Amino acid sequence: MRVLASAPAKIILFGEHSVVYGKPAIAAAIDLRTYVKAEFNENGRIRIEAKDIRTPGLTVSFSEDQIYFETDYGKAAEVLSYVREAINLVMEEAGQRKGVTVSITSQIPVGAGLGSSAAVAVATIGAVSRLFGLELDKSEIAKLGHKVELLVQGASSGIDPTVSAVGGFLYYQKGSFESLPVVELPIVVGYTGSSGSTKELVAKVRKNYEEMPEIIEPILNSMGKLVEKAREVILAEYDKEIKFKLLGTLMNINHGLLDALGVSTKSLSDLVYASREAGALGAKITGAGGGGCMYALAPGKQSEVATAIKIAGGMPMVTKISKEGLRIEEVEK
Numbered sequence: 657m658r659v660l661a662s663a664p665a666k667i668i669l670f671g672e673h674s675v676v677y678g679k680p681a682i683a684a685a686i687d688l689r690t691y692v693k694a695e696f697n698e699n700g701r702i703r704i705e706a707k708d709i710r711t712p713g714l715t716v717s718f719s720e721d722q723i724y725f726e727t728d729y730g731k732a733a734e735v736l737s738y739v740r741e742a743i744n745l746v747m748e749e750a751g752q753r754k755g756v757t758v759s760i761t762s763q764i765p766v767g768a769g770l771g772s773s774a775a776v777a778v779a780t781i782g783a784v785s786r787l788f789g790l791e792l793d794k795s796e797i798a799k800l801g802h803k804v805e806l807l808v809q810g811a812s813s814g815i816d817p818t819v820s821a822v823g824g825f826l827y828y829q830k831g832s833f834e835s836l837p838v839v840e841l842p843i844v845v846g847y848t849g850s851s852g853s854t855k856e857l858v859a860k861v862r863k864n865y866e867e868m869p870e871i872i873e874p875i876l877n878s879m880g881k882l883v884e885k886a887r888e889v890i891l892a893e894y895d896k897e898i899k900f901k902l903l904g905t906l907m908n909i910n911h912g913l914l915d916a917l918g919v920s921t922k923s924l925s926d927l928v929y930a931s932r933e934a935g936a937l938g939a940k941i942t943g944a945g946g947g948g949c950m951y952a953l954a955p956g957k958q959s960e961v962a963t964a965i966k967i968a969g970g971m972p973m974v975t976k977i978s979k980e981g982l983r984i985e986e987v988e989k
């Protein structure tokens with residue numbers, strides 16, 4: 657028997673960083689997927705084949721007579737710990753151990769803040785649990801995905817595996833999740849090609865907060881209110897055009913507030929401004945900042961914005977919201 661499952665990447669639409677201070681955030685699944693194929697093997701071992709994991713920064717260097725290629729194997733290797741823990745947890749859940757071969761292909765760049773680790777964990781749990789004949793619903797899969805993150809990285813809000821398993825829009829506050837109706841946002845994600853350290857960026861905001869709470873607290877409060885406003889807009893009965901316009905404005909404000917917290921970089925802001933100049937209604941950092949990705953809301957202008965992001969030095973990914981989370985693509989008996 658062979659099972660092919662896929663799980664989507666995520667972006668934080670609104671509320672990164674302020675969410676660490678108990679404010680709400682809204683995240684969404686996007687249509688970039690990680691595919692995991694699982695089958696039993698005869699040798700009793702766990703075998704992981706990573707066929708296509710997109711790591712940032714292929715470095716090419718030249719000496720007189722040679723060309724050297726380097727890529728970030730460390731990041732790719734990290735992904736594999738998520739796969740291993742995911743398989744172990746499913747086997748525990750099934751109460752049996754068997755040799756399993758999983759092979760992975762992914763459209764999600766690793767280390768870009770798009771939840772590639774959670775997607776690989778969720779797709780692995782989906783494929784392997786089906787292989788073992790377990791009937792897990794999406795919230796159980798999300799919980800196992802969260803457990804994998806806790807085992808591998810020590811701390812996690814659970815946003816990434818939950819979005820990846822459930823799909824669509826998710827409103828999150830202090831550990832609880834609510835699915836919101838999906839607004840089909842035509843977006844372009846722009847990857848700077850470098851990755852920031854979430855831990856260091858969260859610590860930087862914390863330091864500023866502790867040194868000057870009277871300045872930082874109002875910014876965090878504004879961010880919290882902005883997320884509530886975005887939720888209202890998403891739930892309202894407005895026309896699509898009005899929703900896009902309001903959400904675009906909120907994105908721009910959110911970007912400014914993140915910049916004020918000190919988590920933007922020149923390359924992120926270059927991609928944000930290039931997108932707006934090319935006709936995006938809104939553009940902002942998504943995730944921790946310090947590198948990683950931004951996204952732009954660009955109805956009717958996705959290809960113009962993608963070109964502008966490319967010219968500004970980023971890697972554009974034209975995509976849309978994925979209503980679906982984990983998907984079982986194929987089951988071969």
Ligand code: MEV
Binds near residue numbers: 769813854
């Ligand atoms: C990172 O994707 C989002 C942050 O808010 C950190 C976190 O919520 O754990 C910066």
